[in-house]
Amino acid sequence: MKVLKSIAYAVTLPALLILLWWVLTIDSTNFYVPKPGELATTFVDTWFGERFREDVMPSVARFAAGTLLAIVLGIAAGVCIGSVRWLRSLLEPMLEFFRAIPPPVLVPILMVLIGINDRMKIAVIVFGAIWPVLLNTIEGVRAVDPVLVDTARTYGLSRWQRLRTLVLPSAAPQIAAGVRQALSIGLILMVISEMFASSSGLGFTIVLFQRSFAVTEMWSGIVLLGLIGVAVSIVFQVCERKILHWYYGQKEVQHGR
Amino acid sequence: MAGDSATIETGPREDVHSPVALSVQGLQKIYSSDTGDVEAVRDLTFELRQGELVCLVGPSGCGKTTLLRCIAGLLDPTAGTVTLDGAVVTGPPKKMAVVFQEYGRSLFAWLTVRQNVELPLKNAGMPKAERQKAVSEALHAVGLEHAESSYPWQLSGGMQQRVAIARAVAYKPEVLLMDEPFAAVDAQTRADLEDLIRRVWKELGVTVLFITHDIDESVYLGERVLILSNSPTVIQEDLTIDLPADRDQLTTRSLPRFTELRTHVYAEIQKAKRGKGGDA
Numbered sequence: 067m068k069v070l071k072s073i074a075y076a077v078t079l080p081a082l083l084i085l086l087w088w089v090l091t092i093d094s095t096n097f098y099v100p101k102p103g104e105l106a107t108t109f110v111d112t113w114f115g116e117r118f119r120e121d122v123m124p125s126v127a128r129f130a131a132g133t134l135l136a137i138v139l140g141i142a143a144g145v146c147i148g149s150v151r152w153l154r155s156l157l158e159p160m161l162e163f164f165r166a167i168p169p170p171v172l173v174p175i176l177m178v179l180i181g182i183n184d185r186m187k188i189a190v191i192v193f194g195a196i197w198p199v200l201l202n203t204i205e206g207v208r209a210v211d212p213v214l215v216d217t218a219r220t221y222g223l224s225r226w227q228r229l230r231t232l233v234l235p236s237a238a239p240q241i242a243a244g245v246r247q248a249l250s251i252g253l254i255l256m257v258i259s260e261m262f263a264s265s266s267g268l269g270f271t272i273v274l275f276q277r278s279f280a281v282t283e284m285w286s287g288i289v290l291l292g293l294i295g296v297a298v299s300i301v302f303q304v305c306e307r308k309i310l311h312w313y314y315g316q317k318e319v320q321h322g323r
Numbered sequence: 324m325a326g327d328s329a330t331i332e333t334g335p336r337e338d339v340h341s342p343v344a345l346s347v348q349g350l351q352k353i354y355s356s357d358t359g360d361v362e363a364v365r366d367l368t369f370e371l372r373q374g375e376l377v378c379l380v381g382p383s384g385c386g387k388t389t390l391l392r393c394i395a396g397l398l399d400p401t402a403g404t405v406t407l408d409g410a411v412v413t414g415p416p417k418k419m420a421v422v423f424q425e426y427g428r429s430l431f432a433w434l435t436v437r438q439n440v441e442l443p444l445k446n447a448g449m450p451k452a453e454r455q456k457a458v459s460e461a462l463h464a465v466g467l468e469h470a471e472s473s474y475p476w477q478l479s480g481g482m483q484q485r486v487a488i489a490r491a492v493a494y495k496p497e498v499l500l501m502d503e504p505f506a507a508v509d510a511q512t513r514a515d516l517e518d519l520i521r522r523v524w525k526e527l528g529v530t531v532l533f534i535t536h537d538i539d540e541s542v543y544l545g546e547r548v549l550i551l552s553n554s555p556t557v558i559q560e561d562l563t564i565d566l567p568a569d570r571d572q573l574t575t576r577s578l579p580r581f582t583e584l585r586t587h588v589y590a591e592i593q594k595a596k597r598g599k600g601g602d603a
Contacts, residue, residue, distance in 0.1 A: 216423065
């Protein structure tokens with residue numbers, strides 16, 4: 067019942083918007099604005115064929131590889147930097163510098179350095195998506211409760227045990243916030259990395275449609291990107307709820323009191 | 324060794340000839356900062372014999388926590404030494420467990436009650452079957468066997484502190500340090516927990532150093548009470564509590580001797596405040 071209710075909430079507004087769009091475009095002859103039915107047919111025709119295997123899948127795979135790599139590297143580096151004070155003092159100003167560089171400007175450079183291939187595109191995603199994970203991990207590791215640290219020390223917890231049962235779980239809520247940002251940045255960079263000098267992928271295909279005035283097809287690509295974003299966000303939320311169930315439970319108890 | 328398991332049933336050893344478990348010699352701690360040095364603890368010397376339950380009481384801000392952190396090996400003293408079983412403490416010793424005041428912050432919120440108690444044993448490499456048994460016993464001792472699969476934040480404050488105590492008990496330390504463990508729980512729960520500590524102490528024959536700012540609590544719990552002076556801290560008095568070994572919230576607290584001792588400690592603390600803090 068509860069599930070049905072939340073699904074009903076989630077679906078209502080999109081349904082209304084589509085209805086509104088349908089009503090407004092009934093008599094429309096505007097070339098740039100397709101009708102809902104038209105778009106739906108085009109969507110299926112465009113993406114559920116060969117393009118799914120040749121453009122969508124490789125794009126999603128690069129996105130997955132890039133963000134996953136960014137998350138793993140970000141957490142690993144963040145734990146090191148967060149737990150060693152001198153390393154933090156040494157690196158933090160530089161991290162701010164690198165973080166301030168918009169990743170798209172690196173595409174031409176990486177193209178020259180790595181070549182025009184998947185590795186370059188993944189590198190662009192990693193370079194953009196790593197920052198929120200890294201900086202949030204550093205903050206999360208620094209914010210471990212000193213009483214818990216003392217507790218772990220008095221019981222002589224080994225370094226590995228401390229990392230696994232103290233530092234990582236304690237920093238997990240903040241790391242999750244970083245991962246959430248990394249996912250949306252990753253998706254944006256997935257598209258951008260394919261807009262230059264590419265011959266396949268979602269970003270490439272959408273640009274191709276734009277240039278060839280295949281307006282309905284272009285729109286359908288944008289819709290597909292949105293749907294991928296929603297799917298990613300749902301997967302993330304399911305994982306987060308599972309890993310951080312204690313965190314949300316604790317918050318509920320605190321607010322209930 | 325006198326501390327093997329066969330003698331646990333005999334209860335606390337009160338004879339003065341049992342070996343020294345914990346010894347603090349000339350302990351001094353000065354915190355240096357840009358605005359000048361602060362001497363938290365000046366010169367503390369005392370000993371705990373094996374199986375003793377000693378309370379340390381002092382005016383607020385007299386460096387009780389500093390002292391505890393030095394004994395626990397969490398803080399290096401400026402001068403003096405802490406010796407546990409003849410070995411100088413340079414870091415957190417294996418044979419020691421600490422129960423902190425902030426129960427809510429000393430338990431791992433992402434582990435269940437059972438996992439919290441089990442963690443130090445797991446880390447020490449205790450085999451699984453033995454570990455399970457030790458955890459169950461400890462949870463039984465604090466009356467929490469029904470809550471073993473709950474998370475700490477699902478429990479009340481008093482129950483959370485029980486979990487911390489069970490964790491310390493399961494670890495089977497030789498010395499148990501307690502830093503104002505009941506300061507943040509309500510009065511009724513506190514009385515229960517005090518009795519729990521007396522019981523656990525008797526059953527396990529562990530040496531306990533119990534730090535508190537509550538005068539009644541120190542007299543009710545301790546076999547000995549060490550009264551600290553105001554900062555910079557020294558031991559003002561080492562008082563033996565000659566109350567019966569079997570204590571009870573109702574009868575013990577209404578004994579004339581209890582009132583005498585309590586009044587004495589209270590007067591000493593007042594003296595401590597005036598003596599050093601009169602110019603403040």
